[in-house]
Amino acid sequence: MLNLPPRIGAGLDSSQFANLHTFHAAARHLSFARAADELCLTPSAVSHRIARLERGLGLKLFQRLTRQIRLTAEGERIFNILQGALGQLLEALQQAPGAEIAGPLAIYVRPSLAECWLVPRLADFTARYPAVALDIRVGNDTVDFRTQNIDLALYFTRDEFPGLIAGKLMDEQIAPVCSPQYARRHGLLDNPDNLAQCTLLHDSLAWDNAAYNAEWQLWARHSGMEAKLPPRSLTFDRSDLCVLAAVNHAGVAIGRSRLVQQRLERGELILPFGGVALTSRCHYQLVHPALETMPSRLQVFIDWLHECVAADAGRA
Template sequence: MLNLPPRISSRLNSSQFANLHTFLVAARHLSFARAAQELCLTASAVSHRISRLETALNMKLFQRLTRQVSLTDEGERIFEILQNAMGELSEALEQSSQAEVAGSIALYVRPSVAQCWLVPRLADFVERYPLVSLDLRVGNDNVDFRTRKIDLALYYANGEFPGLTSHRLMQERLAPVCSPQYAKRHGLLQSPENLRHCTTLHDSLAWDHAAFDAEWRLWAEQHNMLQALPKRTLTFDRSDLSVTAAINHAGIAIGRQQLVQTRVNRGELILPFADFSVCGHYDYYLVHPPLSTLPKRLLVFMNWLKECALQSSSVDQRDPVIN
């Protein structure tokens, strides 16, 4: 419900609700021009609607700069109230008469997590919740929830998400992985000193602002192996690509246990030096805008993801690591 303070709600009439919707779109884009495109209006019409709303509410909602606009403190507050109200309304409208979980979820995921962990598990979710449509989008950038219609993001990160709500889904551990053939060819089994003769494979975008060799350095520092790191490298912008290269004997990669354990269990990869022993400061997080009430479809999906994470962890602990 739109729970505006009495002094505001008393100034609203039916004509102002269109202006409130215009404000909501403009605040999401932080652009009158982009709001005009979405609403099929002119930028001038958007500006006039918001001016009328500001007059009715007796408050300034936007700071108008030369080439952009930003929300005032009052504008941020009203924007948050409207977002919550629209979320609750959408949830109420999407429920069927039998109260079945239904609707759509737009999920943003890092490419490697989608490829190696999430997508192979989706059949179970589809079977359980046939009325929920999942729109899966991937990318290496942090999504802007304000301008993109994304409900939930799954990140590999350090847990710092200013202004957003986050839940740690599962922990991650790291270790070098390569094909059995590559390990034999380079004499790597239990001989990390031979690493200097190899090609290291890197995910150059492991996390925000990471150096191209950040994961390898994290492992090497904890094992006092910095001097053994070779100069010959191949870099990718996705962890799964570096692992695919390792499976095909191109070098040795840093494997994230949640993403490569299945490959290890199959014997496609081995851990030539040790188990997944390095715990960094980076784990998997579910992230969404702060909302007073989450839609039921989003709650069941998040709970399903947490169930998958628990199952994944129990399998990792039960299955032997092949060396």
């Protein structure tokens, strides 16, 4: 049952419930046109349904601007109520008491974390919860949970997320890494001064609004090496591509310990200047919308992620 104020509930009849559905789509997309595409209606029909809903409720739900729409404060309030009620309904329909945990779960994750840490572990989760249909999506953007069908985002960030639920998954440490052959060729073992002859591999999107060489500059300041960093470089927009280039002898990358540990153990990479000691200014963070009722499939996935981190710590 929708937890709406009495004056709103009094204005609802059977036709208005259809209009509420239309409002929900328009509020998610913040576009009558995109809502119309989703609902197989015309934008004009969507606009008329919203207008009828507003008249029936006695509320203005959208600000109609020249090329866009925005939710009013009342529209935002009604949208949040609908989101919560629909989420609870979906959970109730999918999860009968005592039933197997099931349903779709869309996870958005930074590409390097997906490639090097998350995906190699997923077989364990799917073995435990075979009825949860995971949908893993990757990218360097920030998720708009209102318009994108995403349940949980995993970021490497130092940002805050007002209006959302955010929590640390794990810290990260960084240090230069390269292939053993590259270290021998350039005399790097325990000799960081010889970096001056090398090619540096940069992740240009280390964190939001970071300089292309931000991680190298962070390490150099920590190590007193700022004046000795060479100008030669290769730049990528993913940490795992920097690491792959390092494995193939293209230069020296800043390795994130969570992402390079297996390659270090296999001997594909080495730490030419010793162990990982510098804690990154970013950490891996779990972010999702504020939910009145946490879907069980989302909760077990978050719990499983924390188990993976604890298992990593136990092996260290």
